[in-house]
Amino acid sequence: MTTPLQPRNTAMFYFQAWISFAAAMTAMGIGIAYLPVSAWVRGFIGLGALFLVTSSFTLAKVIRDRQETETMVNRVDQARLEKLLSDHDVFRPETV
Numbered sequence: 001m002t003t004p005l006q007p008r009n010t011a012m013f014y015f016q017a018w019i020s021f022a023a024a025m026t027a028m029g030i031g032i033a034y035l036p037v038s039a040w041v042r043g044f045i046g047l048g049a050l051f052l053v054t055s056s057f058t059l060a061k062v063i064r065d066r067q068e069t070e071t072m073v074n075r076v077d078q079a080r081l082e083k084l085l086s087d088h089d090v091f092r093p094e095t096v
Contacts, residue, residue, distance in 0.1 A: 025053070
């Protein structure tokens, strides 16, 4: 059984992802801070933005975990199939 190569992300990809996340959060924070509205509205929008970010992380983790689980189940099913095929020898005479 051959195991497929798992794609790996480079260090620069992680760096770019963290930089873009930090830039987006900074821009959102500055934008909320300078809104021409009362503090209550800014606080509400800030909490909404924070909730959106945390729920996005949770959704990404759930999707990743589901994909890993499906990959593991597929690998187990593939191993069972290979064992079944290796145990079945068409040239072996049947015993009664």
